[in-house]
Amino acid sequence: MDVHSATLQEPARLPLTGLARAADRFERGLGGLVELVAAVIVLAEIVILGAGVTARYVFHAPLVWADELASILFLWLSMLGAVIALRRGEHMRMTGLVSRVSPGTRAVLEALAVTAAIAFLLMILPHALEYAEExxxxxxxxxxxxxxxxxxxxxxxxxxxxIVACLRLMRLGALKPILLAIAVTAAFVALFWLAGPMLKPLGKLNLIVFFVGVVALNVFSGVPIAFSFALATFGYLACTTSTPMLVMVGRLDEGMSHLILLAVPLFIFLGALIEMTGMARAMIQFLASLLGHVRGGLSYVLIGAMYLVSGISGSKIADMAAIAPVLFPEMQKRGAKPGDLVALLSATGAQTETIPPSIVLITIGSVTGVSIAALFTGGMLPALILGIALCFVVWWRYRGEDLSHVVRHSSREIAKLCLIALPAIALPFVIRAAVVEGVATATEVSTIGIAYAVLAGLLIYRQFDVRRLGKMLVDTASLTGAIIFIVGCATAMAWGLTQSGFSQDLARAMSSVPGGGWGFLAISILAFIILGSVLEGIPAIVLFGPLLFPIAKQVGVHEVHYAMVVVFAMGIGLFAPPFGVGYYGACAISKVNPDDGLKYIWGYMLALLIGLVVVAAFPWLSTGFLKF
Structure with missing residues (x-):
């Protein structure tokens, strides 16, 4: 669930004279170098894992060093990607409050988002150096x-x-907001440091102070979520425990080093490939020819296309960016309201969260130990149920649509478009089959998808713009850094929560909910809708997955079934306004004012909620195919 909450606003550049010109030149040179190295690492990861699959499956001679080298490069990719994301302002953050305050206050909050990150980086750097030495x-x-x-x-x-954060701060423009942000950040750091002796006796109340108070203050002030987690964890460990900060660096390393997460950059790159090679357009054109003459037909196409594309890319940004520019112009010509289009696009974003190879499902597997193949198998049918629920809303809203001007495609034309789209439609099934049949792991299978997309683009669709590859690799590195860095910080925070005894307290509280497994599912749905709107899926899963999945098993809820329920709940929270940041991402991609979609989206969200209740009530929908 990799939609950005929002990003740091690109600051106005200072006049390029004297020191500012030198700083700008240095920043551009450094940024270009980091982007080049990160792009090369993404390419190297694809080659290494692809070679590993080929050597093992074709030549029956596994490359024993491939996974180890890929793991080493992955940590470098994650850290360099986090640098690029910070430079480009692409770290996930909440801007609900920031966007609603006066320009003066907004300038201070934008500066504070940077100074808070600088504060954490300054405090953790000596311990990171010590960790590398150890x-x-x-x-x-x-x-x-x-x-x-x-x-x-x-x-x-x-x-x-x-370095990048300091250069970014220099480019923010007005000096007063910068100085005020520095003063506020320094004051808070000093306050907590001096308050340490008074905080230690509070015991578990410190969990509320740091993991609720500090996190909420940072998140709603617009500080990137990763740095909000990191500051709260560092403050908790430094001020209230005797834990060496070397341990926190170790937990960051652990969270960012799961080899299964290497699937994230590869599927992001695959998502960009299917758009560049024209595979997404071919699928959509076929579906439009099939259903375009039906009332609300293109809305059904949108639902179906998101179902198919999500099965390929694993990235919501890639999904929506591939579909919206192709479908929306024609839908608007037929009289569809822009607000309804963006509302349906947001709803399908939540509906397709469990379509393999979903990055959220991969994350669940990495932090809970649930089989990735089982999660991929269990995700298809529940997403179809929610898609049917959305189709009912479409049918109701478009039952009076005038189609007198719509040309119906002949069977010959539909067959031709089907033949063209067939290689693209087959890709998600190739990916799933490769994982289930044991040809490749969930990480390696992405390289099969990439090879498939490259060959399809070159040989079938004859659409492969080599000039775009560099930008695609850098964009992949940036989004990977934003996602994996937040996973690392959330892992450290989850470790702090666990060491405090919070997990045992939570287990007792959740286990005592009336109604057994059904009560546990109900409260989980409510909790993860809220978490999805505030934290997004990946950090919420990393934080609470290891704590709640064992409880689900204890109360008799199948782990795959529970995964589907919580992923859909988080998706609804993520894409439902006013806090759902995925909704604003859909609006940005569609170039539609968020206010236009508000009156349309609630019907779709109600349908998703009903679909979620159906999925929760009938576990077979998630687990029925696991036996086959």
Whole structure:
């Protein structure tokens, strides 16, 4: 569930004279170098994992070093990607409050978002250096090199983020908001440091102070979510415990080093490929020829296209960006309201969250140990149920649509478009079959999808713009950095919560909910709708997945069934206004004013909620195909 909450506003540049010109030149040069290295690493990961699949499945000679090298490069990609995301203002953040205040206050909050990140980076950097030094004595098993080669990504990435953040602060323009933000940040850091002796006796009340108070204050002030988590965790450990901060760096490393998460950049890149090669357009044109003459037909096409494209890209941004520009112009020609279009696009974003290879499902598998293949198998039918619920709303709203001017495609034309679209439609089934049949892991299967898309683009669709590859690789690195860095910070925060005894308290509270498994599902739906609107799916899963999935199993709820329920609940929270940040992402892609969609979206959200209740009430919809 990788939609950006919102991003840091690109600051107005200072007049390029003197120091400002030198700083701008340095920032451009440094940024270009980091982007080049990150793009090369993305390409290297694709080649290494692709070679691993080929060697094992074709030549029956596994490359024992491939996973280890991919893991080393992945940490570097995550940290350098986080640098690029910070430079480009693409770290996930909430801007609900920031966008509603006066320009003067907004300028202070924008500066505060940067100074808060600088504060954390300054505090963690010495410990990251120490951690890399400690890793020097560990030798990797396959490559037999020092683990410091991998761990060095943490201090170097932290240093580069610190430099980029400082340069960003210099470019914000007005001096007064910058100085005020620096003063506020320094005051809060000093206040908590001095209050340490008074906070320690509070015991578990500190969880509310840091993991509720500090996180909420930062998130609603517009500080990127990753840095909000990191500041709260650092403050909690430093001020109320005797835990060495080296441990927090270790938890960051652990959260960012799950090899299964390497699927994230590869599927993001695959999503960009299917748009560039024309595969998405071919699918949509076929579906439009099939249903375009039906009342509300193109809305059904939108639902079906999101179902298919989500099965390929794994990225909501890629899904919506591939579909909206193709479908929306024709839908508006037929009289569809822009607000209704963006509302349906948002609803389909929530509906297709469980379509494999969903990044959220991959994240669930990495943090809870649930089989990725089982999650991929269990996600198809529940998404179809929610899609049917959306179709009922479309049928009701468009039952009086005038189609007198619509030309119906002949069977010959439909067959021709079907033949053209067939290679594109087959891709999600190829991906799923490769995982289920054991040809490749959930991580490696993305390289099969990439190879398939490249060959389809070159040989079938004859649409492959090599000039766009560089930008696609850099965009992949940036989005990967934003996602994986937040996973690392959320992992550290989850560890702090667990060590405090919170998990045991939560387990007792959730287990005592009346109604057994049904009561637990009901309260989980409510909780994850709220979490989805505030935190987004990935951080919410990393924080609460390891705590709640064992409880679900304890009260008799199947893990795959529970995964489907919480993912849909988070999707509804993510794409429902006024707090659902996915809704605003859909509006940005569609170039529609968010206010235009408000009166249309509630019908779709109600349909999704009814569909979710159906999925929760009938576990077979999630688990029925696991036996086959």
């Amino acid at each position: 890793e020097h004595f560990i030798v990797t098993p396959a490559l037999e090199v020092s683990n410091a080669w991998r761990a060095a990504a943490l201090p170097l990435g932290t240093s580069l983020m610190l």
